[in-house]
Amino acid sequence: MYSEKVMDHFKNPRNMGEIENAEGVGTVGNAKCGDIMRMYLDIDENGVIREAKFKTFGCGAAIATSSMATELVKGKTVQEALLVTNKAVMEALDGLPPVKVHCSLLAEEAIHAALWDYAGKHGIVIEGLKEPVGDIEEIEEEAEG
Ligand code: FES
Numbered sequence: 481m482y483s484e485k486v487m488d489h490f491k492n493p494r495n496m497g498e499i500e501n502a503e504g505v506g507t508v509g510n511a512k513c514g515d516i517m518r519m520y521l522d523i524d525e526n527g528v529i530r531e532a533k534f535k536t537f538g539c540g541a542a543i544a545t546s547s548m549a550t551e552l553v554k555g556k557t558v559q560e561a562l563l564v565t566n567k568a569v570m571e572a573l574d575g576l577p578p579v580k581v582h583c584s585l586l587a588e589e590a591i592h593a594a595l596w597d598y599a600g601k602h603g604i605v606i607e608g609l610k611e612p613v614g615d616i617e618e619i620e621e622e623a624e625g
Contacts (some may be wrong), residue, residue: 482541488575490540494556495547506597513582519534519594529557548569551572
């Protein structure tokens, strides 16, 4: 059912963890399955993503897509990172079963949320980037407190 690449990234996730004082952090969730993904981006002064890490509380496909998404955005400019869509992530993983497509959407949304955070902190506009609907950080903090 899952490709070898999906299984590999699920079993040996790349870039799991967090980046302290990351330039961009985005947290998104899927209300239906309850899965949560947080993406950390370390971005240099030229707008190039030096490092990407993730923390995902979710299914295997969500972990595999987070892992692949962080691999794909590393070394890209913030503008290029917008092209790392859920489709691109799925292709890089040799596909996902149809019922798991929404998991890859979480990865795309998490990247966008982290880029939005970065753009906001630096007062820049990333062309084509829309405000993420899914950034749930505040809600989560409220619930914790
Ligand atoms: Fe929800 Fe995979 S089942 S992200």
